[in-house]
Amino acid sequence: MYKVSDPDIKYTVAAQVGENAQGLMVVGQYAVIRELGHGSFGTVYLVKHSMTGDMYALKEYHKASLRKRLQSTTMNCSPSGRGGGPMRPGRGGLFAARQRLLQQRSEEDADPFSLIKTELAISKKLQHPNLVRLYEALNDSEQDVLYLVIDLCEKGPVQIIDPGSATSEPLSPEDAHKYFTQALLALEYLHEHDIVHRDIKPDNMLLTSDDTLKISDFGESTTHDNNDNKVHGSSGTPAFMAPELSQSGCSVSGEAADIWSLGICLYSFTYGTLPFHGTSVIEVLDSVSAGELHFPDPANEQLNELLLRMLDPNPDSRITIAEIREHPWVTKNGSFALPSKESNCEHSVTAITQEDIDSVIQPIFDIMPIIMAVAKLRRFRRRIREKREREARERDALSEGLSAVTVQSDGSVQRSEDGQPDDSPAPK
Structure with a gap:
């Protein structure tokens, strides 16, 4: 599917999102236990790995918010080179911004993690006890969401x-x-x-x-x-x-x-x-x-x-x-001493270059496995959604104090005019 440039971080391009037998939401191999808090771009969850049982934090990014931030940065920053500076009429201003946003859309099509590629490029090279570590990045194309699996800070x-x-x-x-x-x-x-x-x-x-x-x-x-x-x-x-x-x-x-x-x-x-x-x-x-x-x-x-x-x-x-x-x-x-700078920075990382950022993950040409995985995921989600809608209709009917409720195969709820069970055959 995708060539990963760093062996320590797993990239899941078509993450399956659903629910397990216990009714918990599942993202990839992680069962969502509860919500930990909210960030500027989404929610942070406590999750448990289904295979190892290890606990992590799952950080959610809504791509719409990330795109909005990118658009704001593109319009207001002063990057070097032609088209830089505050946006103004003409080819050097708004035209350059529009071209940059079109380029970003193209990058998203080729790399689903492009909206956070700088964060990924930085995170994958950090090794320090006082920095949160990144373990996995997951893309949920159906809901337009990205997830990062990081250290749990209880x-x-x-x-x-x-x-x-x-x-x-x-x-x-x-x-x-x-x-x-x-x-x-x-x-x-x-x-x-x-x-x-x-x-x-x-x-x-x-x-x-x-x-x-x-x-x-x-x-x-x-x-x-x-x-x-x-x-x-x-x-x-x-x-x-x-x-x-x-x-x-x-x-x-x-x-x-x-x-x-x-x-x-x-x-x-x-x-x-x-x-x-x-x-x-x-x-x-x-x-x-x-x-x-x-x-x-x-x-x-x-x-x-x-x-x-x-x-x-x-x-x-x-x-x-x-x-x-x-x-x-x-x-x-004089009674307290920090570790030396040499000791504190001993886990050296190579300089993070633009090439590192551009090649967080590199697409290859066989796209069919991704297309098939996404199609399967959509069918799975549709079944879950229909099941929940059916259960919600049943609950609504019961809350109204109905004494007889018939749930049809298509999920609709039927009742008799007098509140008694409708014994007539279901319409075909």
């Missing part, structure tokens, strides 16, 4: 922030330090391999059953040349975005922007609130741009000094990861 997000009040339950000083340093190591590993996350926030920091923090969600991530770590365009969650990202046509240090976001997380870990917030995106961005920091506990001098340096509005003078490593709050005045 305890969920490290901190849940109420979107209305921008507040949360603060962590203990010990937990705030532990989880911050784990996130710092993960970020150091990413940056060492020329990867910028671009959406660092507590929602994307998940805890396993043994309290190991793992950074997840590489949907906004990007790679860069090691001689130039600049990224283009704004991305991420407004309350966690560095102020330089809100500038029109920006080209900024992606690593410095990630450090800003991590600083916002540390502030929230400690004080249980976000330093910059508002009732709308515009108000949030205005608050970030104003850059006025207030510390609920002025006595925590070392922590507050670190936060001031991480939340420096100037990315050129913002503290670096190497400097954070040596900060007294991180080292606990």
